[in-house]
Amino acid sequence: MSKEVVLSVQGLEKSFGDQHVLRGVDIDIRRGESIVIIGPSGCGKSVLLRHMIGLHQPDKGAVYVDGVDVSHMRRRDLYEVRKKFGFLFQASALFDSMTVGENVSIGLKEHFHLSPEELRRTAEVQLDLVNLRSAIDKKPSELSGGMRKRAALARAIAMDPEIILYDEPTTGLDPITADVINDLIRSLQKRFHATSITVTHDMTSAYKIADRIAMLHEGRIVFDGAVEDVKGTENPYVQQFICGKAEGPIQTV
Numbered sequence: 058m059s060k061e062v063v064l065s066v067q068g069l070e071k072s073f074g075d076q077h078v079l080r081g082v083d084i085d086i087r088r089g090e091s092i093v094i095i096g097p098s099g100c101g102k103s104v105l106l107r108h109m110i111g112l113h114q115p116d117k118g119a120v121y122v123d124g125v126d127v128s129h130m131r132r133r134d135l136y137e138v139r140k141k142f143g144f145l146f147q148a149s150a151l152f153d154s155m156t157v158g159e160n161v162s163i164g165l166k167e168h169f170h171l172s173p174e175e176l177r178r179t180a181e182v183q184l185d186l187v188n189l190r191s192a193i194d195k196k197p198s199e200l201s202g203g204m205r206k207r208a209a210l211a212r213a214i215a216m217d218p219e220i221i222l223y224d225e226p227t228t229g230l231d232p233i234t235a236d237v238i239n240d241l242i243r244s245l246q247k248r249f250h251a252t253s254i255t256v257t258h259d260m261t262s263a264y265k266i267a268d269r270i271a272m273l274h275e276g277r278i279v280f281d282g283a284v285e286d287v288k289g290t291e292n293p294y295v296q297q298f299i300c301g302k303a304e305g306p307i308q309t310v
């Protein structure tokens with residue numbers, strides 16, 4: 058694996074009102090790796106992901122993508138940078154009025170001059186990757202939760218992104234469907250050599266997807282290590298989190 062840093066978060070701080078959510082996040086992500094960022098609900102995982110594509114402006118610090126600061130960028134330049142990214146939103150965020158095929162090809166339609174036939178063919182190829190070709194003419198409302206997730210996944214990868222961001226890809230799915238999604242995320246990363254950044258509180262998913270696991274707690278990265286090191290770590294935050302214990306340094310409400 059190459060050691061080249063593709064995305065670097067440096068000293069990132071963000072507050073909403075008097076709530077200091079990110080308090081100095083530092084993390085480097087290398088090209089081609091699959092990193093999973095774990096942490097309790099509400100700790101700021103989604104906020105961190107949104108900074109990576111310039112949807113939030115930090116109060117302090119910055120995010121660099123291929124060495125370029127994306128956190129203080131003009132909107133037009135940001136538009137170009139976002140082409141490098143695929144984003145799987147927590148709630149799938151499919152457009153209900155469009156078919157699955159139209160949802161998958163929406164980015165291509167926006168960025169390239171393709172005929173309806175070309176768009177459809179591209180959607181078919183993407184849907185094949187997630188075993189959902191038969192649903193191309195269906196509406197999202199006709200699909201199960203797992204199928205919607207797969208459709209959203211097909212859309213996230215349709216523009217051939219260098220970096221794919223997954224926000225809680227398995228939350229709300231049954232364990233078997235979740236496993237299908239985990240397998241897909243892993244196989245897409247291997248097949249296309251994309252960099253995967255996943256945030257989740259699902260440890261089964263984290264172990265399956267990750268090369269490396271980092272933990273976000275109280276606005277900072279409190280652990281960063283290889284998957285093999287997570288289970289044996291004496292880090293009290295990670296121990297409490299992976300064992301799901303109420304007692305420990307992490308306070309819940």
Ligand SMILES: Nc1ncnc2c1ncn2[C@@H]1O[C@H](COP(=O)(O)OP(=O)(O)O)[C@@H](O)[C@H]1O
Nearest residue numbers: 073076078096097098099100101102103104105
């Ligand atoms: N746009 C926003 N405006 C105000 N508060 C926000 C916003 N986005 C997130 N927050 C707050 O920041 C905290 C972290 O949220 P989030 O990143 O969604 O947590 P999670 O780790 O569960 O993804 C929460 O307390 C949330 O209410």
Ligand SMILES: [Mg+2]
Nearest residue numbers: 102103147225
């Ligand atoms: Mg979240």
